[in-house]
Amino acid sequence: MENSTEPKITPEEPEITLRCNKCDRPITPSEAVLTPTGYRCKDCVNQQQKVFDTSKPLDYVWAFIAAVVISFLGSLLGFFIGFYIFLLAPAAGVAVAEVVRLIVRKRRSTKLFKLVRIAVVVGALPLFLIGLLNAIVTLGEGTFTLYSVLPFAYQMLYIILAAPSAYYRLSGRRRP
Numbered sequence: 203m204e205n206s207t208e209p210k211i212t213p214e215e216p217e218i219t220l221r222c223n224k225c226d227r228p229i230t231p232s233e234a235v236l237t238p239t240g241y242r243c244k245d246c247v248n249q250q251q252k253v254f255d256t257s258k259p260l261d262y263v264w265a266f267i268a269a270v271v272i273s274f275l276g277s278l279l280g281f282f283i284g285f286y287i288f289l290l291a292p293a294a295g296v297a298v299a300e301v302v303r304l305i306v307r308k309r310r311s312t313k314l315f316k317l318v319r320i321a322v323v324v325g326a327l328p329l330f331l332i333g334l335l336n337a338i339v340t341l342g343e344g345t346f347t348l349y350s351v352l353p354f355a356y357q358m359l360y361i362i363l364a365a366p367s368a369y370y371r372l373s374g375r376r377r378p
């Protein structure tokens with residue numbers, strides 16, 4: 203066993219300057235793609251991107267519907283708790299992300315996550331618009347007070363907090 207006659211590849215081959223750190227294939231500097239984990243050949247990079255996007259077309263439909271419904275329920279709850287919406291909104295975003303993750307069975311794609319972020323906004327729109335309308339009407343009636351804008355302001359806060367919360371929870375990325 204020790205007398206193996208297999209030719210050994212010497213690590214110092216002068217013409218090869220780089221190796222793909224995944225498949226170990228020699229690559230020229232022009233072929234090399236710099237990734238966060240080092241240099242890779244184009245084949246490996248393409249394959250990696252396919253792994254990142256594992257979503258199926260129906261995932262988008264169900265994820266959107268689920269995110270809209272949960273976000274609406276969250277905003278409805280926020281309508282009653284007023285100021286504490288700032289605590290509820292990020293939790294609602296997390297709830298959206300967890301349910302979506304279950305529905306799509308942990309399949310992932312950046313497009314899917316961005317769609318969910320939009321769906322959270324869409325789900326919160328009805329109460330947001332009602333709040334806005336209410337503020338405008340009271341303004342027209344001359345009965346406008348700080349309390350006229352509060353429902354609208356809280357719903358805006360909900361959107362601002364819940365949408366990124368859902369997105370970052372799903373994508374696993376840290377907030378910038």
Ligand SMILES: [Zn+2]
Nearest residue numbers: 222225243246
């Ligand atoms: Zn490679």
